[in-house]
Amino acid sequence: MTTKKIAVRFEKVSKIFDKDVVAVDNVSFSIEAGSLVTLLGPSGCGKTTILRMVAGLEFPSKGKIFIENEDVSLLPATKRDVSMVFQSYALFPHMNVAQNVAYGLKASSVPKDEIDSRTEEVLKLVGLTGFDKRLPSELSGGQQQRVAVSRALVLKPQVLLFDEPLSNLDAKLRRQVREEIRDIQQQLHLSVIYVTHDQEEALAVSDRVIVMRNASIAQSGTPFELYETPNDVFVADFIGDANLLDINILSIKGDLAEISLGNNKKLTLPHKGLVQNKIKLAVRPESIFLLDQDKDAYLQGTVAKISYLGSHLEYLINTKLGQLFVKDKNVLRPFSAGSDVWIGLAKHGVSLVSL
Amino acid sequence: MNRVVLRWMLLGLVGYLLLPWYVLEDGFWGFSWLFSGGFIFDGGYAPAWAQVLFFEKSWLAPLPLFLLLPLAGYKRSSSDPIFSSSLLIAGVGGLGCLVIQGLSIGIDGWEFSFLNDLFGPLSIRQFGMGYGAVAVALPFLFFLTQGIAARGAIRGDVFVVGSIGLIMALIVTFIFFPLSHILVSALENEGGIFSLWSFFDRFASQGIWGLKCLYGGGRCGVAWNSLLLALLVGVSTTFLGFLFALVATRSGFKRVRLLKSLAVLPIITPPFVISLSLILLFGLSGTVTLFISDLLGITPSRWLYGLPGIWLAQVLAYTPIAFLVMIGVVEGVSPSLEEAAMTLRAGKWKTFIDISFPLMRPGLANAFLIGFIESMADFGNPMVLGGNYDVLSTEIFFSIVGSQNDQGRAATLAIVLLFFTLSAFYLQRRWLGKKSYVTVTGKGDSGVHPPLPTAIKPIIYSITLFWLLFTLVVYFMILFGSFVETWGLDNSLTFKHYVTAFSAGLDQRGIYFDGSAWNSFFTTISIATIAAPLTAAIGLLTAYLLVRQKFRGLAIFEFGTMLSFAIPGTVIGISYILAFNVPPIELTATGSILVLCFIFRNMPVGVRAGVAAMSQLDKNLDEASLTLGGNSWYSFRNIILPLLRPAIVAALVYSFVRAITAISAVIFLVSSEYDMATSYIIGRVENNDYGLAIAYSTVLIIFMLLAVLALQFIVGKRNLGRRLRR
Numbered sequence A: 001m002t003t004k005k006i007a008v009r010f011e012k013v014s015k016i017f018d019k020d021v022v023a024v025d026n027v028s029f030s031i032e033a034g035s036l037v038t039l040l041g042p043s044g045c046g047k048t049t050i051l052r053m054v055a056g057l058e059f060p061s062k063g064k065i066f067i068e069n070e071d072v073s074l075l076p077a078t079k080r081d082v083s084m085v086f087q088s089y090a091l092f093p094h095m096n097v098a099q100n101v102a103y104g105l106k107a108s109s110v111p112k113d114e115i116d117s118r119t120e121e122v123l124k125l126v127g128l129t130g131f132d133k134r135l136p137s138e139l140s141g142g143q144q145q146r147v148a149v150s151r152a153l154v155l156k157p158q159v160l161l162f163d164e165p166l167s168n169l170d171a172k173l174r175r176q177v178r179e180e181i182r183d184i185q186q187q188l189h190l191s192v193i194y195v196t197h198d199q200e201e202a203l204a205v206s207d208r209v210i211v212m213r214n215a216s217i218a219q220s221g222t223p224f225e226l227y228e229t230p231n232d233v234f235v236a237d238f239i240g241d242a243n244l245l246d247i248n249i250l251s252i253k254g255d256l257a258e259i260s261l262g263n264n265k266k267l268t269l270p271h272k273g274l275v276q277n278k279i280k281l282a283v284r285p286e287s288i289f290l291l292d293q294d295k296d297a298y299l300q301g302t303v304a305k306i307s308y309l310g311s312h313l314e315y316l317i318n319t320k321l322g323q324l325f326v327k328d329k330n331v332l333r334p335f336s337a338g339s340d341v342w343i344g345l346a347k348h349g350v351s352l353v354s355l
Numbered sequence B: 001m002n003r004v005v006l007r008w009m010l011l012g013l014v015g016y017l018l019l020p021w022y023v024l025e026d027g028f029w030g031f032s033w034l035f036s037g038g039f040i041f042d043g044g045y046a047p048a049w050a051q052v053l054f055f056e057k058s059w060l061a062p063l064p065l066f067l068l069l070p071l072a073g074y075k076r077s078s079s080d081p082i083f084s085s086s087l088l089i090a091g092v093g094g095l096g097c098l099v100i101q102g103l104s105i106g107i108d109g110w111e112f113s114f115l116n117d118l119f120g121p122l123s124i125r126q127f128g129m130g131y132g133a134v135a136v137a138l139p140f141l142f143f144l145t146q147g148i149a150a151r152g153a154i155r156g157d158v159f160v161v162g163s164i165g166l167i168m169a170l171i172v173t174f175i176f177f178p179l180s181h182i183l184v185s186a187l188e189n190e191g192g193i194f195s196l197w198s199f200f201d202r203f204a205s206q207g208i209w210g211l212k213c214l215y216g217g218g219r220c221g222v223a224w225n226s227l228l229l230a231l232l233v234g235v236s237t238t239f240l241g242f243l244f245a246l247v248a249t250r251s252g253f254k255r256v257r258l259l260k261s262l263a264v265l266p267i268i269t270p271p272f273v274i275s276l277s278l279i280l281l282f283g284l285s286g287t288v289t290l291f292i293s294d295l296l297g298i299t300p301s302r303w304l305y306g307l308p309g310i311w312l313a314q315v316l317a318y319t320p321i322a323f324l325v326m327i328g329v330v331e332g333v334s335p336s337l338e339e340a341a342m343t344l345r346a347g348k349w350k351t352f353i354d355i356s357f358p359l360m361r362p363g364l365a366n367a368f369l370i371g372f373i374e375s376m377a378d379f380g381n382p383m384v385l386g387g388n389y390d391v392l393s394t395e396i397f398f399s400i401v402g403s404q405n406d407q408g409r410a411a412t413l414a415i416v417l418l419f420f421t422l423s424a425f426y427l428q429r430r431w432l433g434k435k436s437y438v439t440v441t442g443k444g445d446s447g448v449h450p451p452l453p454t455a456i457k458p459i460i461y462s463i464t465l466f467w468l469l470f471t472l473v474v475y476f477m478i479l480f481g482s483f484v485e486t487w488g489l490d491n492s493l494t495f496k497h498y499v500t501a502f503s504a505g506l507d508q509r510g511i512y513f514d515g516s517a518w519n520s521f522f523t524t525i526s527i528a529t530i531a532a533p534l535t536a537a538i539g540l541l542t543a544y545l546l547v548r549q550k551f552r553g554l555a556i557f558e559f560g561t562m563l564s565f566a567i568p569g570t571v572i573g574i575s576y577i578l579a580f581n582v583p584p585i586e587l588t589a590t591g592s593i594l595v596l597c598f599i600f601r602n603m604p605v606g607v608r609a610g611v612a613a614m615s616q617l618d619k620n621l622d623e624a625s626l627t628l629g630g631n632s633w634y635s636f637r638n639i640i641l642p643l644l645r646p647a648i649v650a651a652l653v654y655s656f657v658r659a660i661t662a663i664s665a666v667i668f669l670v671s672s673e674y675d676m677a678t679s680y681i682i683g684r685v686e687n688n689d690y691g692l693a694i695a696y697s698t699v700l701i702i703f704m705l706l707a708v709l710a711l712q713f714i715v716g717k718r719n720l721g722r723r724l725r726r
């Protein structure tokens, strides 16, 4: 397989504000051209700051940034071939849709005819034909969002940045718009960095996800890798609300460890070089079966709480390893609160993670 | 090396080779040199190179070297160290050369005696810098900033670094440089020799700090007089402003907007007008005085002329300002806090004492300090009503214009005055700089303020109502007085004063203006019209830098720009004549000095308007523009300026209006050719020509009222009081 071109590369980049606020701490990653990579993490972990450094709105305090193998660490935003869709959209309120979209072309002195044709083309792409004379204040939230996207797209940038682009939209629209963004990205083979704090959104649109915690990278990988094999409790918890259980390692054979949850039924999983006392078992809520007998069970518990959510049921189960959060598809025959249940585990969605 | 550098270089070369180097005798707009043919061979008109060759000004010889030095970076990229170094050296060297020669060689040869000792006497003299010098100085400044930007400062942004450099250069030249002259003058003795002793001698004089009035006989020093007055005025205006604010917010009073719009009065009133009106009421032949003496048989006295009169005038003038400050504070106390206290079974009175009042305390301090500074700095009212009660601002004026002409004394007094106002300014900033615990929670705080405790309601109502009526009477007197023949003696109505001041007509030669006021009126309008856009431009640019850019020294930068709030006009006035009477910058008796004075005195108005408006602009807007490939200058023009239009109009109108009402600095700077309306009126007052003075003031007030109304019409009903919330 040929190595793909690298669109953006961070080399040990740190950003320190006001002498002591470390917003980004020694971060390295690279992003392949034509892929959509998501920065995912709780608010305040430095995602926006990374994005702004790619755009050239902030300069790194330490380390280097490359765009298509050119060192741009000290190149100001104006001179970078990078466009950004802001969380607030930042549409220019005194310009109409067409003027907003044409702004970047005008700033780089593109001839008038070309400006017009490219503006028209990109508005057609996002489905806003005929809206070109409207002011941003005369558009709905979703339409404003499209204007922001087309304003960035029209410059055909090397890298396109999205900072939580869906956070101002209502829940219904979010799913639709994120699919549109993904479609356009695939269609035009754009290199995109996409920031969000919503794990579902990240899993849905990304080629790769970079999970961040406290200014540094916790783990990166494809959505599948992150969901199935999180490295540590933070990633396991942040993506998919895993149950984290204390367990004992009984023995180690090669890459596999044999563990127990307290009774005599054993479980064998890759140990990834982790050691006892610094380890937990991460179990996805939907990877837990509730059984009414102790055959194949790893644990016993009692139902503490039950809620009906239409598509599934959610249980809180008290066990001697703590409270478990369970999603169960079987809505027709629910366990009642207070009843005893036995816990079984699925083949996937169960992994060892470090503390 | 880029085209912009070349263009600046070209300007510098034009300045060096073609333009007259020194300031022209016939003024800034004099162009006779252009037509005098051999201007090169005339020492007054010659450009720099000819000055070097024919007039022995050898110190101008090195300048072209620095002008051409950036050529060393020709065809190099801006990240090349040679490019940035050549610019830095050219900028620092060129500016250094200009400043050093300008400061050390003046009209009488060497300016400093040690240079005389070092190099022997110098017989060649030089005058102030002119077109040529300015055209050479600007490129040097640009080289310097471009060099700094090329070194990576502020993301290498040439526009931003250049703007910072320009504003700093202007502040240093037109605020710090003149102020430093006050220090120098204060430290020199009569012979112009540096002497600490003569400073202490003057500083410690009885005239300034004497306390004779306390233990019988004689008068107290002016410093004590000013201090006492300012304290009284600060306390009184704060108290009244507070009461008005309470009435406006906590009494179910519906006309808050009307009350607020009254606060526009002090902005459009020349400062001494209140005094004039008080004279009509309480002067020797004032209406009230005559009425009371008829009624009670008390002989009229001159009680108005002195502390009581100035105090009354200033309290009338500045209470609206205190009201505007206080209403923000009183409204700012979150009603839910008060409601919470009430639900905890605290009575109205207890809630007010325990909750509301403590939360308003910082605002009270702020209002007090503003009143204090305004009173200290006021010149017009003490000038008209001072009598034997001398205060610092008028004393400075009299020690320099009168027969005394004692620069040292004027400078010393200015330092004392500056000390007071800067201390107050410092206290105010410290107080406001600390985290304020006044809570403006904005949304979701839908409670209502509890009404005033019933016990104090009648007292507050009667005081505020009385003061409101009094203020209205005072303003009415101004209007009425302008139509009265001679106040108190001949009360027949007449248009005489308006005719004398503003008569105009039409004859075969066209329109003529033969009223005595036209000259100063036109000068005032044209100077204010020139100054206003410049003030707004510099103010808004400064606001942009303060709000949108981060750089080392930002705090100092902000301090420098806000400083002129705290510098009394009198101090600015005296510093300008001390500094700009002699080379290297000769401006006295020109229109330019008035324009410059207005720009730098009113700059904080523009800065405030800009900061307030710009903080409401989402920062992402200009960042979006940057990421779309517009550089900072392009973004400033296409995004920020259009969105700031209301702030621009406001800054324009206010600097225009303030330029018209200003008196304290202006009175030092006017000349027979450039007389201003306010100083003309003061002159009339000194000649006891009250009718004309009042008529002229009325015209000014109406004129400015129209300007402000036009502004309101254009901008909508934006907060007119913004400039007052410092």
Ligand SMILES: Nc1ncnc2c1ncn2[C@@H]1O[C@H](COP(=O)(O)OP(=O)(O)O)[C@@H](O)[C@H]1O
Binding pocket: A017, A018, A021, A022, A023, A041, A042, A043, A044, A045, A046, A047, A048, A049, A050
């Ligand atoms: N301009 C700034 N000055 C000081 N601190 C900042 C600045 N920008 C961001 N920070 C701090 O850096 C950290 C990361 O911020 P940000 O990148 O916005 O997080 P996220 O986008 O992940 O929510 C936060 O603690 C924030 O307070």
Ligand SMILES: [Mg+2]
Binding pocket: A044, A047, A048
């Ligand atoms: Mg963010």
